[in-house]
Amino acid sequence: VNSRLAPMGTTIFAEMSALAVATGSINLGQGFPDTDGPEEIKRAAAEAVLAGHGNQYPPGAGIPELRAAVAAHQKRFYSLDFDPDTEVLITAGATEAIAAALLALLEPGDEVVAFEPYYDSYTACIAMAGGVRVPVTLRPPHFRPDLDALRAAVTDRTRLLLLNTPHNPTGMVLTRAESEAIAQLARERDLLVVTDEVYEHLTFGPEHIPLATLPGMRERTVTIGSAGKTFSFTGWKVGWVTAPPALVSAVRSAKQFLTYVASGPFQYAAATALALPDQYFTTLRSDLERKRDLLADGLSAAGFEVFRPDGTYFVTTDISGLSDKDGAAFCRELPQRCGVVAIPNQVFYDDTEAARSLVRFAFCKGDEVLAEAVERLGRLG
Numbered sequence: 001v002n003s004r005l006a007p008m009g010t011t012i013f014a015e016m017s018a019l020a021v022a023t024g025s026i027n028l029g030q031g032f033p034d035t036d037g038p039e040e041i042k043r044a045a046a047e048a049v050l051a052g053h054g055n056q057y058p059p060g061a062g063i064p065e066l067r068a069a070v071a072a073h074q075k076r077f078y079s080l081d082f083d084p085d086t087e088v089l090i091t092a093g094a095t096e097a098i099a100a101a102l103l104a105l106l107e108p109g110d111e112v113v114a115f116e117p118y119y120d121s122y123t124a125c126i127a128m129a130g131g132v133r134v135p136v137t138l139r140p141p142h143f144r145p146d147l148d149a150l151r152a153a154v155t156d157r158t159r160l161l162l163l164n165t166p167h168n169p170t171g172m173v174l175t176r177a178e179s180e181a182i183a184q185l186a187r188e189r190d191l192l193v194v195t196d197e198v199y200e201h202l203t204f205g206p207e208h209i210p211l212a213t214l215p216g217m218r219e220r221t222v223t224i225g226s227a228g229k230t231f232s233f234t235g236w237k238v239g240w241v242t243a244p245p246a247l248v249s250a251v252r253s254a255k256q257f258l259t260y261v262a263s264g265p266f267q268y269a270a271a272t273a274l275a276l277p278d279q280y281f282t283t284l285r286s287d288l289e290r291k292r293d294l295l296a297d298g299l300s301a302a303g304f305e306v307f308r309p310d311g312t313y314f315v316t317t318d319i320s321g322l323s324d325k326d327g328a329a330f331c332r333e334l335p336q337r338c339g340v341v342a343i344p345n346q347v348f349y350d351d352t353e354a355a356r357s358l359v360r361f362a363f364c365k366g367d368e369v370l371a372e373a374v375e376r377l378g379r380l381g
C-alpha cells in the first residue's frame with residue numbers, strides 16, 4: 001500500500017466489530033442500529049428488486065425519483081431549493097460522497113481545515129486526494145469549537161472547510177451562532193465548505209442548522225446526507241450530495257470513476273423513505289433520545305464521566321475515574337473484562353493526548369441490549 005494510505009492501517013470499525021464477533025460481546029463500537037428501519041421501506045426495496053427496478057445500472061447521477069425525493073426533503077425540512085437534475089447527486093453512502101468531494105475539489109497540497117476528532121474516512125480521503133489536514137481540536141466537556149482557533153487555522157493554502165454536524169464521535173451540534181461565525185469565515189476567505197450532515201435528524205434538543213441555509217453559503221457548500229442513519233439501513237449505502245451545479249458536476253466527475261453507480265433497488269426504497277410523514281422522524285428522534293439517556297445514566301452510575309451528546313448515535317466518556325487511563329488499552333481489554341466493545345476516541349485525533357482517556361459508546365441498540373451492557377459495565381469496579 002502506498003505511503004499516503006499506509007499510516008491509516010485498518011479502520012477501527014472493522015477491527016472492533018470483528019473483536020465483538022470473536023468474543024461474543026455486545027457491540028457498542030461501530031455505529032449501526034440493531035433493529036432495521038420501517039417494514040414498509042424494506043418491502044419497497046423487495047418490490048423494486050422483483051419489479052426489475054434498479055437491477056441493472058441506474059443513471060449515473062442516481063434515479064430521478066430519488067433525486068426528486070432528496071430535493072423535496074431539503075425543501076420540506078430546511079426550505080432549501082435544489083434542482084433535482086443539476087443540484088443533486090446520489091452516491092454509495094455518505095462515504096463515497098466524502099471521497100468524491102475531496103478527490104474532486106482538492107489539488108495536491110491544498111489544506112483542509114476540520115474539527116478533530118474527525119470521522120476516520122476524512123483523514124484517509126484527504127490523504128488519498130493529496131491534501132493536507134489542519135485540525136482544530138474539540139475538547140471535553142462540551143466539545144464546542146474554538147472559533148478563534150478555527151480562524152487562525154485558515155491560511156492562503158486552505159481550500160475548504162470540512163464540517164460535520166451533528167458531530168461524530170462527540171455528539172456536538174453546531175449552534176446557529178457558531179454556524180454563522182463559520183459561514184462568515186468561509187465568505188471572507190472565499191472557502192468551499194463540505195458539510196457532512198448524516199445525523200441531521202438525530203438531534204435531542206438543539207435544532208440542526210444546515211450550513212447551506214446561511215447567507216452566501218448555498219453557492220459554496222457541498223452538503224452530504226445518507227439514508228443509512230436516517231432510516232436505519234446502514235447496509236444499503238445510499239447517500240447524496242446537494243450543491244450548486246458546478247460543485248455537483250465536480251463531485252460527479254470523481255464519483256463516476258469510483259463506483260459509477262450503486263444501490264440500484266435501494267435507491268427506489270430510499271425515495272419512498274424520504275417521503276415518510278413527519279411522525280417517522282419525530283419518533284426516531286425520541287426513541288434515540290431515550291436510548292441515549294439509558295446508556296448515559298448507566299455509564300455515569302458505573303463510574304464513567306459522561307459527556308451527554310446533543311445528537312448522533314454516540315456518547316463519549318472519560319474513563320479516568322475507573323482504574324484505567326488509556327482508552328485504547330481499555331477498549332482492547334473490555335471484551336474480556338465484561339463482554340462489551342467500545343471505540344477509543346484517540347483514533348479520531350491527530351492530537352491523541354487530547355483524547356487519551358476518552359471512549360465512545362453507541363446507543364443505537366435495543367433498550368434491553370443497552371440495559372444488559374450497562375449491567376456488565378457496572379461490574380467493572
Ligand code: PMP
Pocket residue numbers: 031092093094095096119164168196198225226227228229234237238239
Ligand atoms: N459520516 C459520518 C460522520 C459517519 O458517522 C458515517 C458513518 N455512519 C458516515 C459519514 C458514512 O455514512 P454511510 O454509511 O452513508 O457511508
Ligand code: GLN
Pocket residue numbers: 013014029030031032168
Ligand atoms: N459511522 C459509523 C461509526 O462511526 C461506522 C461506519 C463504518 O463502519 N465505516 O461508528
